Structure formats: structure tokens, C-alpha cells
Amino acid sequence: MSRHRIVRTMDYNDEYDGYDDIYGHSVEDDHLSISPTDAQQWLYDRARGQQSISAFISKNKDIQEEEDDEDEEAAFEKARRDSESFQMPQLDEIEQAKLSSCVDEVRSVVGDAVSERRIVETSMKFDYDMQKILDEILNEETAKKSSAKPAASRIKVPAAPAPVLPKSTSKTAPTPPSKISLKEPRRGFEIPSPKVPSSPSVSGRNTPVDIGGDDISRSSATLFKVSKEQALRNARQLYEKERADQKSHIHMIVIGHVDAGKSTLMGHLLYDTGNVSQRVMHKHEQESKKMGKQSFMYAWVLDETGEERARGITMDVGQSRIETKTKIVTLLDAPGHKDFIPNMISGATQADVALLVVDATRGEFESGFELGGQTREHAILVRSLGVNQLGVIINKLDTVGWSQERFTEIVTKLKSFLKQAGFKDSDVSFTPCSGLTGENLTKKAQESALTSWYSGPHLLDVIEKFKIPERAIDRPLRMSVSDIYKGTGSGFCISGRVETGVLCLNDKVLVGASREQAQVKSLAMNDFPQTSVFAGDQVSVTLPALDINNVTVGCIICDPQTPIPVTTRFQARIIVFNVKVPITMGFPVLLHHQSLIEPAVVSKLTASIHKSTGEVVKKKPRCLGNNSCALVELETSRPICIERYADFKELGRVMLRVAGVTIAAGMVTKIR
Numbered sequence: 001m002s003r004h005r006i007v008r009t010m011d012y013n014d015e016y017d018g019y020d021d022i023y024g025h026s027v028e029d030d031h032l033s034i035s036p037t038d039a040q041q042w043l044y045d046r047a048r049g050q051q052s053i054s055a056f057i058s059k060n061k062d063i064q065e066e067e068d069d070e071d072e073e074a075a076f077e078k079a080r081r082d083s084e085s086f087q088m089p090q091l092d093e094i095e096q097a098k099l100s101s102c103v104d105e106v107r108s109v110v111g112d113a114v115s116e117r118r119i120v121e122t123s124m125k126f127d128y129d130m131q132k133i134l135d136e137i138l139n140e141e142t143a144k145k146s147s148a149k150p151a152a153s154r155i156k157v158p159a160a161p162a163p164v165l166p167k168s169t170s171k172t173a174p175t176p177p178s179k180i181s182l183k184e185p186r187r188g189f190e191i192p193s194p195k196v197p198s199s200p201s202v203s204g205r206n207t208p209v210d211i212g213g214d215d216i217s218r219s220s221a222t223l224f225k226v227s228k229e230q231a232l233r234n235a236r237q238l239y240e241k242e243r244a245d246q247k248s249h250i251h252m253i254v255i256g257h258v259d260a261g262k263s264t265l266m267g268h269l270l271y272d273t274g275n276v277s278q279r280v281m282h283k284h285e286q287e288s289k290k291m292g293k294q295s296f297m298y299a300w301v302l303d304e305t306g307e308e309r310a311r312g313i314t315m316d317v318g319q320s321r322i323e324t325k326t327k328i329v330t331l332l333d334a335p336g337h338k339d340f341i342p343n344m345i346s347g348a349t350q351a352d353v354a355l356l357v358v359d360a361t362r363g364e365f366e367s368g369f370e371l372g373g374q375t376r377e378h379a380i381l382v383r384s385l386g387v388n389q390l391g392v393i394i395n396k397l398d399t400v401g402w403s404q405e406r407f408t409e410i411v412t413k414l415k416s417f418l419k420q421a422g423f424k425d426s427d428v429s430f431t432p433c434s435g436l437t438g439e440n441l442t443k444k445a446q447e448s449a450l451t452s453w454y455s456g457p458h459l460l461d462v463i464e465k466f467k468i469p470e471r472a473i474d475r476p477l478r479m480s481v482s483d484i485y486k487g488t489g490s491g492f493c494i495s496g497r498v499e500t501g502v503l504c505l506n507d508k509v510l511v512g513a514s515r516e517q518a519q520v521k522s523l524a525m526n527d528f529p530q531t532s533v534f535a536g537d538q539v540s541v542t543l544p545a546l547d548i549n550n551v552t553v554g555c556i557i558c559d560p561q562t563p564i565p566v567t568t569r570f571q572a573r574i575i576v577f578n579v580k581v582p583i584t585m586g587f588p589v590l591l592h593h594q595s596l597i598e599p600a601v602v603s604k605l606t607a608s609i610h611k612s613t614g615e616v617v618k619k620k621p622r623c624l625g626n627n628s629c630a631l632v633e634l635e636t637s638r639p640i641c642i643e644r645y646a647d648f649k650e651l652g653r654v655m656l657r658v659a660g661v662t663i664a665a666g667m668v669t670k671i672r
Helices: 003-008 036-042 046-059 061-085 093-110 116-125 130-153 235-243 262-272 278-290 306-311 338-348 364-369 374-384 404-421 459-464
Strands: 248-256 318-323 327-333 353-359 389-395 428-432 478-486 492-500 502-504 508-511 516-519 522-525 528-530 532-534 538-543 556-558 566-576 587-593 596-609 616-619 629-641 653-658 661-671
Touching: 093 116, 093 130, 116 130, 235 502, 235 532, 248 262, 248 338, 248 374, 262 318, 262 327, 262 459, 338 374, 338 653, 353 364, 353 374, 364 374, 364 404, 374 404, 374 653, 374 661, 389 404, 389 459, 404 428, 428 459, 522 532, 566 596, 566 653, 587 629
Parallel strands: 248 327, 248 353, 353 389, 389 428
Antiparallel strands: 318 327, 478 492, 478 556, 492 538, 502 532, 508 516, 508 556, 522 528, 522 538, 566 629, 566 661, 587 596, 587 653, 596 616, 596 629, 653 661
16 A cells, blocks of 8 residues: 555544643653753843843943944034034124134134034133133033943843742852942043133144044143253253354355356355365366366356256256355355246245346346246245345346446346335345456456446455344244255154254154154254254254155154144235236145145135235135235145244245246235
8 A cells, every 4th residue: 555545544533642732832841851050051031131131231341332432423423513504603804703713722622522503602602712612611521521421331220030940950149240330531621721822723733632542632732742851941042052152154045047147156156265176176177168168167066967067057956155254154056947946946945145146148137037037036936935135146247348337227127126026225235247257256346347337345245244134043943844865874864944943962853744753863064963953054854763754845843842733724815926817716826835845726715905004905806816915715635834924934935836937925824
């Protein structure tokens, strides 16, 4: 019989005789037996589970803290959205300026933790009293953080009844839940003295910084510690002690149109003053003869590279040194070709005074002085960069027979132009000479054609009469980097000009926008080791253990106790020169600041202002044309180190260039 037939004919009543209906009933213990110990270990008990959860929470407080952090992040996002949607109230100009100053000051202390609405309302509530505003906001933030943690810690776990276990269970008492500590690490804001600075702080000056994931905000003064000697140093006393018996030091840049004879003039001056040996000069003479350029032999003293000598033009800023009766002069020979204006600007930022060399040859002076010529542009650039004293050298006057009429014609044109550029008549001198023949360089004029009408000083006398500018030695350290190179020892060297302050061996400094801290291993000036250098010095500094990727030409080395502001957006008062296309919002430019060249955008045209009085002529103009003066906002793609002109004149000037032409120069008035 088949298997299907057996199943079909089976009597189910007989098959299940003796069994009760087991559907819906529990299995008896004698069918599935388990020991009480195994039951305690493997079977879930609701009461015991509640107890284990409370113990787990008490032992793993970090989970609860993560949840609290998520709540804080959500609150921060809400505050940020509130700030973005908030509209500033409509106030008059004075009230608006007070409010903006308060907002910037508070934001520099508390960062982004407080919404814009909250800051504005508190500022207006206390009538722009910074002390009361900061007290109110910081106390509220501290109270929030201190109350948030204990509140989260006081989690009420429902009391669980004692677990009901079989009698045979071992008598191990349940572990009581551990006590949750209400003591939390101190959180809140730590700020320095309640003394409020007179000028608005900017991003980067006192902004709290996170270190190693630590959430505690600290001021920059506590972040970067310096030695007691560095902190309490008296710069003026140190300067008088080390430099009292030395000659004053001055940097002089030589500028002018291409082929005006700048390098030849300076080379001959160096030879006549004994700074170039006769053997070296003879070598230059022989080599220049072979190349058919004998008239360039003096220029080769400063034009040292093969390309400069082959092309017959200066490409980089040549540097040399002469000594007069009362001062040591560092000569900076700037390139005159328009393609190398960025190099000229970099050299001009290091200069205290300038020599403007013009070619007296007919046609040559006119080509350099006309619109687009480098005589005009160089003079404007050095004045915009803070050079006040100018010696005008009318070179190659021998090519026109030492003509007094030609000299007078050039002087008349230049006097009028230089006065418009901002030079005072008392700070400008005019001297005729010849760089090739050496006439009127270091000795009184010998040519009878010249002595018949000129009895003024020679070139070395002009340099001797330059006044030494006042050095900002008492200010915090600021040094602009102009070159980076590999040194002979460990680490690499940074060369640049100390703009303000004093720098000594083993000092700690902050480098660039990244604010990486480094320690000075060695100092040198003119290849001579130094123990300390001062404002106005051109120096080389060795900084070991520093990431070279954080150092670029144009960055600023500063004092850790008073770091330089770092920003991507600032306001400047500019004077527009000659532009082919009017400047509008969104206008791309190249920003020149010290040795820094950075792409930037004119993000906002705030107002057109009067050149002389500074009064606002028109708010939010649509464009800026030739010879206009305006307040604009500039924005860079990367953070840069910059200062307000009112705080540091040396670091508060900027130049704007487009397509190889300088279109504007200005002063930084506000840092966002």
C-alpha cells in the first residue's frame, strides 16, 4: 500500500489517545527542566533589567554627555539660524557705528556661541556699555552650561522591586546602582581683565581657540606663553644699551623709469666710496667689453645674475651698503621695467627714503613721465607706501651738455607733480649728475659747464642729509617676511624687515595666519650674528622645527602676547588712480600688502568721500572712476595678517593692481 493511502486511512483518534489538548498551554517544567542558576543567567527578568539599566547609565555617563552635546549642537544651530534671519535695526550713523563696534567686540570674545539678535538686544539694552554687555552675556552663557550638566545627570530611574527568584537561587545580593556624581568640570568663559580696549577688537585678536578638542575657551594671552624675560623686556632701554654708540641705519630705495641709469649710478657710487674693489671693477669692465656693453660695467656691481646682464635691465631688487659720516645706508636698487613692478613694491616696503632717478636725455624723460611711464608710477607708489623724503637725481645731464634750461624744465614739471602726489617741498631735493662719468656723485662738481650755474650738494651729501625716521621700538613685534631660504644649519631661514618692536634670541613668536608658534634660534644682520634686532632692521631669522608649509612670502611674524589680526575681509579708504574700467562691486584685483601679493575682490562700495575733508559725498556709489576717493570693503580668498592704519601705520597700507597697472592705494580703516 502506498504511503498516501496509509495516511488517508489513519485513525487520528487512536493516534492521539492519551494526550491532552496542549494548544495554548505552557510546557510543564518536567518536560523542559532548567536550573535556577541558568534561569538567572539566561532568562530576562523585568525588575532585574530595570536595575541593570540604571547601573549601566551610572557607569557610562559619556553616552549621556554625547546626547547633551547633541542637544547643545542643536541649540547652536538654532542660534545660528536666528542670527542669519535677524535684521539689524535702522539707526542713525552714530548709533549704527556704536552698535557695530559693540557687536564686533562681543563677537571677538564669545565667538559664534551667541546669536546676533541676542548681542544686538543686549547692546541696546545697556546703551552700548561694553562692560555691562559682556557681563550679561557671559554670565548667561556660563549659567546655561553649568545648569545643563547637573540637570541631565539627575535622571530619575523608577525604583525596581527585588527580583523574584526560585528558592534554590544563590543568595547573592543585587549590586546597588552607583551614585551619579553631580560634580562636573568647570565650563564657561575665561576672559582677561575687564578693561575694554578703546578700538574694536577683530577676528583673531582675542578669539577663543580650541586646542586638542578641549572645549574651554581661552584668550590668546593664555594660549601662548613666553618667558618672563621676554614679557617684561624694556625695548627702549635695550636699544639705547646696544645701539647708543652705533651709527643710525637707514634703507634707501632707488627708483625710476627703465634705462634711467639707476644701477650704473649706484654702482659708480659704491666704487667711488670704496665699497667695490678696483680688481672687481676691472673684471666687470673686461667682461662687459666682451659682450659689447662697456657702459654697463658699473651696473653689473648690482645686477649680478646672468639674465640681468644679458638683457641689460634690473629684474630683482639689488641690495648693497654704504657708510657716510653719520649713518649706515642700505641701498635697494629697484627694477624700472613695468613687468617687475611687484618686485619694486616689495623693495619699497622696506625703504625709509627714496632716490628718484630721471633721464635728462631729450625724449627719454618725457616717455618716463607721461601717462603710463614708470617715473610717475614709482613716485606715487613710494609715497603711498609711506616714504616721505625724496631725492630727485637728474641723471645723464652730460648728454645735453649740462644744460641749465633742461634741468630747470625737468624740475618745474616734477615739482608740480610731486606736490600733487603728497610730497612736501621741504622733503624733496633736485641734484644734477652723471652716473657714467661720476660727475657730482661724491665730490663737488668739476665740469665748468655745470659749475657755472650749479653750486648745490653732490649725491652723497643728499644721502647724508636724509632724516632718520622715528622707529616704533616700543610697539609689539611685527616682522614682514620677504624671502625664505634653506640655512646652513638646522631649520630654514626667513629674511625680512622688523617693522615694529624688538626681537631677541630664544624669543617665542607666532608665524603667519596659521599662528604656528616657533622659537628664534639665530639672528643675523648683513651676515653678522646678532643677539637682538630692532624696528627698521633688515634681518635673517632661523626658526627650527617649523612647518615650512605654514610660512609664505608676505606673512607676518608677531608677538605671541599681542598677535596680529587675521581676516579675509576688511574696509579700506582708497584713492583711485587712472583706471580704464570703473571699479564696481565684485571687481577683481591683486592686493599688495608689504611683500604679500594676494587675489582679492572689491566686495562692497561703502561710500565716496571727499579727498581733503573726508566727508561722505555719496553713500553706496555704483562705481568709482579716475581720481576718486572712497571707502570700500575688500575680501580675500585666504586669511591674511593685516593691521588698521590707525594702530600700525607700517602694516596698514595696501595697493591694488590690475593687469600690471596700479589702480589704487589706500589705508586699512576697519577689520571685519
